[in-house]
Amino acid sequence: MELCQVGRNTYYIKNATNIGIYQIDDKNVYLIDTGNDKDAGKKILKIVEEQGWTVKGIINTHSNADHIGGNKVIQDRTNAPAFANCVETAFIKYPILEPSFLYGGYPMKELRNKFLLAKESNVTSIEQLPKGLEYFSLKGHFFDMIGIKTSDDVYFLADALFSEETIRKYHVSFIYDVKEFLNTLNFLDTLDGKFYIPSHCEATNDISSLIMINRNKVQEVMDKIYNACKKEMTFEEILKYIFDEYHLTMNVNQYVLIGSTIKSYLSYLVDENKLDYEFQENKMIWRRN
Numbered sequence: 001m002e003l004c005q006v007g008r009n010t011y012y013i014k015n016a017t018n019i020g021i022y023q024i025d026d027k028n029v030y031l032i033d034t035g036n037d038k039d040a041g042k043k044i045l046k047i048v049e050e051q052g053w054t055v056k057g058i059i060n061t062h063s064n065a066d067h068i069g070g071n072k073v074i075q076d077r078t079n080a081p082a083f084a085n086c087v088e089t090a091f092i093k094y095p096i097l098e099p100s101f102l103y104g105g106y107p108m109k110e111l112r113n114k115f116l117l118a119k120e121s122n123v124t125s126i127e128q129l130p131k132g133l134e135y136f137s138l139k140g141h142f143f144d145m146i147g148i149k150t151s152d153d154v155y156f157l158a159d160a161l162f163s164e165e166t167i168r169k170y171h172v173s174f175i176y177d178v179k180e181f182l183n184t185l186n187f188l189d190t191l192d193g194k195f196y197i198p199s200h201c202e203a204t205n206d207i208s209s210l211i212m213i214n215r216n217k218v219q220e221v222m223d224k225i226y227n228a229c230k231k232e233m234t235f236e237e238i239l240k241y242i243f244d245e246y247h248l249t250m251n252v253n254q255y256v257l258i259g260s261t262i263k264s265y266l267s268y269l270v271d272e273n274k275l276d277y278e279f280q281e282n283k284m285i286w287r288r289n
Helices: 038-049 071-078 085-095 097-103 166-170 180-189 208-228 235-244 251-270
Strands: 002-005 010-014 017-021 028-032 052-059 082-083 133-137 146-148 156-158 193-200 276-280 283-288
Touching: 002 017, 017 038, 038 052, 052 071, 082 085, 085 097, 097 251, 133 193, 146 276, 166 193, 166 208, 180 208, 180 251, 208 235, 208 251, 235 283, 251 276
Parallel strands: 028 052, 052 082, 156 193
Antiparallel strands: 002 010, 010 017, 017 028, 133 146, 146 156, 276 283
8 A cells, every 4th residue: 555645635545445535634634435354444544643643534435345344443443433425324334235235135155255245334424524525426336426526626536437457357347327327427527627536546637538438338338238139138148148248257246246237237228218128938038129
């Protein structure tokens, strides 16, 4: 982990999940997300303490385990409150909801891992942030995800954008609501900040090309699903088709993450009247309209 200063009061820690830090006075800071697990939380605390700071509060952009995993250890040591938006608070309080939602039932032990199941932590609904911080909606990737703007005109963008490297490697990134994800990309196009910090990308002063890469990949995946449904297919057949098309290897984590995403694409295409479904011999069949 490396601490980087990007404004008078704004810092971030380079990490697999970038961690935001905003200094509200000489001694106190707010964190923006806490990483994947207790080890990440301990490392964040070490960096904070080395600067002579105290964690005054935690803002969770959303409830995915890799963004809240350090909450518990940080709260245990500092008693700092955590804040999140709407539905995200329920997932943080009751983290079993994440693997349960992704799997669509009680998750088997292989899904009850630190990548999908964080330790529960205390959280309250976000209402008013300290002076110098603003939050804004970034729906799409997850239910009620938010971004944070600091007084230094730095934007923390959570998982609203996926890196070019990730897109090239995995092609299908997790999306809960395709329509809202595309709306969020359109919103990001309107921003005019000094610096942008997506959670899993390099920090940058220009996100225009990254927005385009994300938008194009969503359209590409959508087209592949639509083309696959020129013949009648079950969900499992569509999922296999996408894995085969992108030369991906199935495992239980990918099954639930990509599987859930493909279902979201199917819902979007049905809502857009491009696909339809029916039940044949107790099988749900997808086809073009």
